[in-house]
Amino acid sequence: MKVVIIGGGIAGLTLGILLRRRNIDVVINERSVGIPARGHAFLMHNDGLTILKELSAENSGALPGRQIDSFSLRRPNGSVIKHIQLQAWQCIKRIDLIRFLYSLIPPEIIKEDRTFSHFIYENEKAIAAVFSNGEVEYGDIFVGADGGNSKVRDLTVGKVKFTPIGVKEVVGVTSNTKKKSKSTPNAFIKFQNKTNGLAFGMIPTTGNEYVWFMQYDPSISDVMHGTPEELKSFCLKLLKGFPTAVTDLLEGNDFASTYVWNTRDFDLLPTFHKGNVVLVGDAAHLALPFTSAGTTNAIIDAEVLTQSLESYPDYEEAFRNYYSLRAYEVSNHITLGRELKTLFLNPQNQNDDDIPVPLIQGKEDSAVAAKKKLIQVVYFTDPICSTCWIIQPLLRKLYLEYGKYINIEYRMGGLLPSWENYNKGKIQQPSDAAKHWEEVCVSHEMPLDGDIWEEDPLPSSYPPSIAFKAAQMQDTYKAILFLRRIKEMVFVEKKNIIKWEYLEKAAFEVGLDSARLLRDFEGKAKELFVEDLKLADQLGVRSFPTLFFRNGTAQQFTIKGFQPYHHFEEIIYKLLPHAKKEAVNADPQYLFSQFNSMTNKEFALLSNIAKDDASRILNDLFKRGNIDKYESKNGVIWTSKFVS
Numbered sequence: 099m100k101v102v103i104i105g106g107g108i109a110g111l112t113l114g115i116l117l118r119r120r121n122i123d124v125v126i127n128e129r130s131v132g133i134p135a136r137g138h139a140f141l142m143h144n145d146g147l148t149i150l151k152e153l154s155a156e157n158s159g160a161l162p163g164r165q166i167d168s169f170s171l172r173r174p175n176g177s178v179i180k181h182i183q184l185q186a187w188q189c190i191k192r193i194d195l196i197r198f199l200y201s202l203i204p205p206e207i208i209k210e211d212r213t214f215s216h217f218i219y220e221n222e223k224a225i226a227a228v229f230s231n232g233e234v235e236y237g238d239i240f241v242g243a244d245g246g247n248s249k250v251r252d253l254t255v256g257k258v259k260f261t262p263i264g265v266k267e268v269v270g271v272t273s274n275t276k277k278k279s280k281s282t283p284n285a286f287i288k289f290q291n292k293t294n295g296l297a298f299g300m301i302p303t304t305g306n307e308y309v310w311f312m313q314y315d316p317s318i319s320d321v322m323h324g325t326p327e328e329l330k331s332f333c334l335k336l337l338k339g340f341p342t343a344v345t346d347l348l349e350g351n352d353f354a355s356t357y358v359w360n361t362r363d364f365d366l367l368p369t370f371h372k373g374n375v376v377l378v379g380d381a382a383h384l385a386l387p388f389t390s391a392g393t394t395n396a397i398i399d400a401e402v403l404t405q406s407l408e409s410y411p412d413y414e415e416a417f418r419n420y421y422s423l424r425a426y427e428v429s430n431h432i433t434l435g436r437e438l439k440t441l442f443l444n445p446q447n448q449n450d451d452d453i454p455v456p457l458i459q460g461k462e463d464s465a466v467a468a469k470k471k472l473i474q475v476v477y478f479t480d481p482i483c484s485t486c487w488i489i490q491p492l493l494r495k496l497y498l499e500y501g502k503y504i505n506i507e508y509r510m511g512g513l514l515p516s517w518e519n520y521n522k523g524k525i526q527q528p529s530d531a532a533k534h535w536e537e538v539c540v541s542h543e544m545p546l547d548g549d550i551w552e553e554d555p556l557p558s559s560y561p562p563s564i565a566f567k568a569a570q571m572q573d574t575y576k577a578i579l580f581l582r583r584i585k586e587m588v589f590v591e592k593k594n595i596i597k598w599e600y601l602e603k604a605a606f607e608v609g610l611d612s613a614r615l616l617r618d619f620e621g622k623a624k625e626l627f628v629e630d631l632k633l634a635d636q637l638g639v640r641s642f643p644t645l646f647f648r649n650g651t652a653q654q655f656t657i658k659g660f661q662p663y664h665h666f667e668e669i670i671y672k673l674l675p676h677a678k679k680e681a682v683n684a685d686p687q688y689l690f691s692q693f694n695s696m697t698n699k700e701f702a703l704l705s706n707i708a709k710d711d712a713s714r715i716l717n718d719l720f721k722r723g724n725i726d727k728y729e730s731k732n733g734v735i736w737t738s739k740f741v742s
């Protein structure tokens with residue numbers, strides 16, 4: 099079988115490389131001569147990077163690009179309205195990516211200076227591609243990888259109706275800036291107007307170089323492809339009032355190599371093929387650039403099409419399979435791009451909290467899935483409750499073994515309003531808490547360092563409880579990660595978690611928007627916390643942890659304080675007699691993929707091994723660089739460094 103690829107961009111080159119690795123005969127036909135330099139740089143998602151990483155592992159060449167680990171959305175006056183961690187994005191210059199792909203394919207496979215003109219057909223089947231220089235390439239399968247304005251698409255599945263241009267984008271790359279990328283390491287920063295459709299984004303590529311873009315609503319003001327000076331003065335005029343970081347960057351930019359893009363898309367096609375001609379990348383589907391999904395999708399298309407051709411001897415079946423695997427995802431990106439465009443053009447109608455991150459997400463709707471679980475648990479806890487800390491290993495085991503049945507709803511109980519008139523049994527002052535934590539540590543083998551109560555005692559547990567409610571307002575799943583993280587800080591790292599610097603750090607680390615967390619912390623989260631306290635009162639919660647288990651009938655069971663694991667199991671079987679326990683995969687990499695950090699006790703319990711064995715395995719993993727450790731006076735927290 100011989101595959102003729104038309105277009106030697108991201109999709110065409112990746113497909114060529116992947117097919118050749120399956121020993122399929124390939125020719126790539128590109129209209130440019132030499133490595134095409136057009137285009138600047140893009141953000142790429144891990145889904146596409148993983149495919150490229152495999153290619154670079156097979157070859158000695160390193161994958162180019164720079165990891166982007168945070169996104170910050172700001173107003174032109176500098177106020178931060180969103181600040182989140184990114185885990186799966188890399189900024190790659192187009193020219194570097196194309197060079198990387200070229201390095202993986204023998205030069206004779208790429209035929210340059212071939213602008214596709216038309217196909218020659220025989221019995222309604224394409225047998226050759228004809229190029230405007232008169233050259234002809236015969237083959238069995240033809241792939242249109244010729245970008246958004248694909249001629250192959252026009253001549254096969256038909257002309258598409260592009261949406262009108264609602265947003266334009268000026269894109270440039272500059273390294274001549276006063277702003278050193280060291281001061282904003284690996285951060286994607288976007289300044290967005292609140293009153294109209296205007297934004298400026300900057301992403302570091304290498305060293306002190308940035309790719310920047312200005313997105314604008316052309317109804318505010320517009321520029322045709324004028325001289326570099328006209329383009330520069332247009333950008334500076336529109337961005338008047340934006341921070342100096344923006345104007346410095348523009349001042350140092352070479353506008354001779356800066357483009358104005360007309361952003362547009364088209365509806366999802368009903369098919370990506372006709373006969374033996376199939377489309378990939380932007381030729382097959384086009385989403386607005388707000389999603390930063392184009393390159394990732396082009397690479398995934400190449401991978402999925404290669405796998406389909408390998409799995410189905412009949413090429414039309416392979417093409418149908420390829421469509422069925424790709425259509426749903428790309429149509430979501432088209433929809434997301436349009437939603438982001440509407441929001442961009444109408445920023446006045448928008449609450450800051452509702453502004454979406456302008457990137458594709460792989461997030462499932464965990465809130466909906468949680469509500470469908472057969473056993474609903476209401477868990478009253480507190481960030482500084484030591485018994486809640488020592489039942490963490492049990493709750494994690496419960497999650498792995500019975501997680502498909504159970505949803506735990508976290509409520510705050512308000513353990514320590516203040517030390518004034520505080521009288522809970524043995525504990526009446528911070529020094530009592532110090533002593534208690536040291537005792538609990540010994541009897542339950544979880545690390546707790548009571549010295550915090552001597553060195554920097556918390557005056558109240560209310561602020562971190564309110565911060566947890568603020569976290570829940572964003573994402574119930576990430577809120578649980580946040581709670582875990584602040585518990586590690588207070589129990590093991592001796593950090594006073596009423597301090598905003600620690601709450602913010604924890605939020606950022608677990609992927610929450612720390613800027614929004616602060617707004618909610620000072621706003622609605624307090625009300626939600628008060629609601630939790632009222633509910634605790636109504637339900638007679640007097641100590642922590644208290645867990646109420648229900649199954650949708652009138653039956654309810656309660657666990658108070660520390661209880662052995664089999665008590666939890668007994669309740670599950672009373673509520674759900676046919677429940678089946680999942681066997682836990684004890685592979686350390688798997689366990690660390692489920693829980694980013696673990697104590698020795700947790701690892702031992704989840705792996706079902708003795709604590710000494712757990713300690714030995716964890717130390718070996720540490721020596722091999724798979725995990726990191728935080729050592730406290732009373733024990734260790736191990737953190738995953740496994741590549742996900």
Ligand SMILES: Cc1cc2nc3c(=O)[nH]c(=O)nc-3n(C[C@H](O)[C@H](O)[C@H](O)COP(=O)(O)OP(=O)(O)OC[C@H]3O[C@@H](n4cnc5c(N)ncnc54)[C@H](O)[C@@H]3O)c2cc1C
Nearest residue numbers: 105107108109129140141213214244245379380392393396
């Ligand atoms: C302003 C802007 C910003 C973007 N930002 C991002 C981002 O941040 N992240 C991201 O992932 N994507 C981004 N993209 C999209 C990304 O650039 C494309 O989705 C990606 O390049 C698609 O790959 P492709 O191979 O399908 O098309 P291309 O890479 O465009 O390749 C098509 C190739 O076909 C060749 N060709 C065209 N016509 C013919 C012909 N008749 N005969 C022969 N050859 C032909 C072209 O020369 C080109 O080499 C952005 C796009 C724009 C416009």
